[in-house]
Amino acid sequence: xxxxxxxxxxxxxxxxxxxxxxxxxxxxxxxxxxxxxxxxxxxxxxxxxxxxxxxxxxxxxxxxxxxxxxxxxxxxxxxxxxxxxxxxxxxxxxxxxxxxxxxxxxxxx
Amino acid sequence: xxxxxxxxxxxxxxxxxxxxxxxxxxxxxxxxxxxxxxxxxxxxxxxxxxxxxxxxxxxxxxxxxxxxxxxxxxxxxxxxxxxxxxxxxxxxxxxxxxxxxxxxxxxxxxxxxxxxxx
Numbered sequence: 001x002x003x004x005x006x007x008x009x010x011x012x013x014x015x016x017x018x019x020x021x022x023x024x025x026x027x028x029x030x031x032x033x034x035x036x037x038x039x040x041x042x043x044x045x046x047x048x049x050x051x052x053x054x055x056x057x058x059x060x061x062x063x064x065x066x067x068x069x070x071x072x073x074x075x076x077x078x079x080x081x082x083x084x085x086x087x088x089x090x091x092x093x094x095x096x097x098x099x100x101x102x103x104x105x106x107x108x109x
Numbered sequence: 110x111x112x113x114x115x116x117x118x119x120x121x122x123x124x125x126x127x128x129x130x131x132x133x134x135x136x137x138x139x140x141x142x143x144x145x146x147x148x149x150x151x152x153x154x155x156x157x158x159x160x161x162x163x164x165x166x167x168x169x170x171x172x173x174x175x176x177x178x179x180x181x182x183x184x185x186x187x188x189x190x191x192x193x194x195x196x197x198x199x200x201x202x203x204x205x206x207x208x209x210x211x212x213x214x215x216x217x218x219x220x221x222x223x224x225x226x227x
Contacts, residue, residue, distance in 0.1 A: 042218040045218075097216060
């Protein structure tokens, strides 16, 4: 079966760095997405990785290793507004998005 | 770019009535639109995928006669919840992707519609 695993919840301190991991097992691979979802709101797109390596976008970076079925989202200089759920999703060989359950990130002052 | 709107943002209706939710891609042509449902503190659940001009593909367990989807144009898809019941109360979110550029692989989400059935 297809499976996306990410931690349920993480806590970090304002100003610090946090890494949210995602491992996947899917039938085929056409890219991995990270979305941010604040409570009560719809997801917003953060990043898309289809090749191995690190993609940096401001305070957020996303890494992919296709051979290991592994990705992480790195958030630097954490701000209180970064408190949200972070969703990992993989596009399989049929171009269907397989969603992880999301990681709730709690930022403490 | 890649903006998706949804209307209404919030709706309260009586049990047994039907509710229509609109999803529009504002600055790109959405060849494919997706409808999700999310219950409180749970993950997104894909309900159906619709391609412009053709019938929607429903996920297992989603009643196609209850959740009517129409994708009549490249910028508009509608979801009609027919004979709504309290258990249909949820957060309904649409997303869209297009054919070219940044929208080709990425799904862009609308802001969601919160439905409360009394």
